[in-house]
Amino acid sequence: MLIDGAKEILAESGHEQFSLNEVARRAGVSTAAPYRHFSNRDELLSAVAEEGYVTLAEKLENTSGLARLGGVYVRFAHDNPGLFVTMFRSRPAGTESAAGRAAFATLLRAITAAQQSGEIATHASPEITARSLWVTLHGLAVLHLQQPHDRYGLGGEPEELATTTLSALLGLKIDDVIRGSE
Amino acid sequence: MLIDGAKEILAESGHEQFSLNEVARRAGVSTAAPYRHFSNRDELLSAVAEEGYVTLAEKLENTSGLARLGGVYVRFAHDNPGLFVTMFRSRPAGTESAAGRAAFATLLRAITAAQQSGEIATHASPEITARSLWVTLHGLAVLHLQQPHDRYGLGGEPEELATTTLSALLGLKIDDVIRGSE
DNA sequence: ACCTGAACACCGTTCAAGT
DNA sequence: ACCTGAACACCGTTCAAGT
Numbered sequence: 001m002l003i004d005g006a007k008e009i010l011a012e013s014g015h016e017q018f019s020l021n022e023v024a025r026r027a028g029v030s031t032a033a034p035y036r037h038f039s040n041r042d043e044l045l046s047a048v049a050e051e052g053y054v055t056l057a058e059k060l061e062n063t064s065g066l067a068r069l070g071g072v073y074v075r076f077a078h079d080n081p082g083l084f085v086t087m088f089r090s091r092p093a094g095t096e097s098a099a100g101r102a103a104f105a106t107l108l109r110a111i112t113a114a115q116q117s118g119e120i121a122t123h124a125s126p127e128i129t130a131r132s133l134w135v136t137l138h139g140l141a142v143l144h145l146q147q148p149h150d151r152y153g154l155g156g157e158p159e160e161l162a163t164t165t166l167s168a169l170l171g172l173k174i175d176d177v178i179r180g181s182e
Numbered sequence: 183m184l185i186d187g188a189k190e191i192l193a194e195s196g197h198e199q200f201s202l203n204e205v206a207r208r209a210g211v212s213t214a215a216p217y218r219h220f221s222n223r224d225e226l227l228s229a230v231a232e233e234g235y236v237t238l239a240e241k242l243e244n245t246s247g248l249a250r251l252g253g254v255y256v257r258f259a260h261d262n263p264g265l266f267v268t269m270f271r272s273r274p275a276g277t278e279s280a281a282g283r284a285a286f287a288t289l290l291r292a293i294t295a296a297q298q299s300g301e302i303a304t305h306a307s308p309e310i311t312a313r314s315l316w317v318t319l320h321g322l323a324v325l326h327l328q329q330p331h332d333r334y335g336l337g338g339e340p341e342e343l344a345t346t347t348l349s350a351l352l353g354l355k356i357d358d359v360i361r362g363s364e
Numbered sequence: 365a366c367c368t369g370a371a372c373a374c375c376g377t378t379c380a381a382g383t
Numbered sequence: 384a385c386c387t388g389a390a391c392a393c394c395g396t397t398c399a400a401g402t
Contacts, residue, residue: 124350139321168306
């Protein structure tokens with residue numbers, strides 16, 4: 001499967017080093033062969049991204065509690081940096097990701113649940129709250145990936161980073177956040 | 183100047199399309215010439231990134247109020263997407279950005295000031311608070327750049343996105359955030 | 365000190381031709 | 384329907400040679 005080969009390369013070499021020719025080489029076919037399955041390099045990467053969104057959405061679906069949700073998001077990026085970057089690379093205009101929408105919908109559901117259970121209390125709508133928390137987790141994930149040497153304290157464990165950051169922003173007591181994640 | 187040419191290309195074509203050969207072409211020299219000034223493509227991009235950090239730090243330095251600070255950060259990304267991506271691309275291990283540290287220090291100072299003036303009230307340390315807010319603004323900037331068609335409401339004006347997001351997270355009344363940004 | 369010209373291995377992509 | 388082989392324009396990088 002070309003997509004699996006592409007994922008391997010992303011895991012080993014990262015998004016910047018990804019090469020369609022190497023995918024072909026690994027599959028044991030000529031460099032022209034992938035073009036029978038994908039119209040170009042970008043389409044293959046988009047297919048890879050879709051699978052990434054599905055995996056991430058599954059992980060989020062099985063998680064409750066805001067801090068744990070955040071931990072899952074940042075850990076996914078930590079464990080699959082090449083895939084994560086590929087998922088969130090700038091898309092060609094007009095390209096929609098169905099699985100990406102599904103993943104966000106999962107996050108929205110989880111955050112709405114956290115609001116209803118009283119875990120978090122904000123004046124903003126669930127949509128805006130979810131978007132704001134997503135943005136925060138995403139920034140945390142991205143900067144964590146780029147600061148391998150613990151610059152700015154961003155090199156810690158994904159779960160701890162998520163807890164600390166959410167706690168600082170939402171003004172919750174540390175205990176509340178920890179209790180919400182158990 | 184090679185760095186200026188590189189910035190032009192980043193502004194016109196973006197980080198993904200950046201080519202060292204084109205920098206040389208634009209400067210009217212052979213493709214080997216840049217190697218007399220930079221040891222490779224990556225070093226030139228790092229030099230470009232440093233200038234970007236200096237520019238961003240200057241803009242932050244001249245801004246007070248948390249919401250306006252956020253607006254400046256997201257607008258910088260909006261107005262200079264290629265440069266912004268270049269600044270925050272994964273660095274070769276062991277590479278430190280002095281100007282990047284300075285930019286963060288500026289953010290830290292501004293946020294400490296906002297805490298002292300009572301604009302924001304959190305239990306966390308200034309460092310953690312600054313890091314958490316940076317992470318949020320960064321995620322907002324990154325996702326804003328990647329969602330040109332207003333998906334998830336991320337396509338709005340940078341200043342409005344910053345205000346809405348900070349307001350939702352910090353649980354401030356909208357009025358407070360707006361007053362802080364004037 | 366700085367630049368050129370030519371070369372190398374590598375890319376993404378196309379296309380005629382083969383099965 | 385799927386793949387190959389060869390070609391194209393493009394990359395980043397090196398290096399001997401020129402001024």
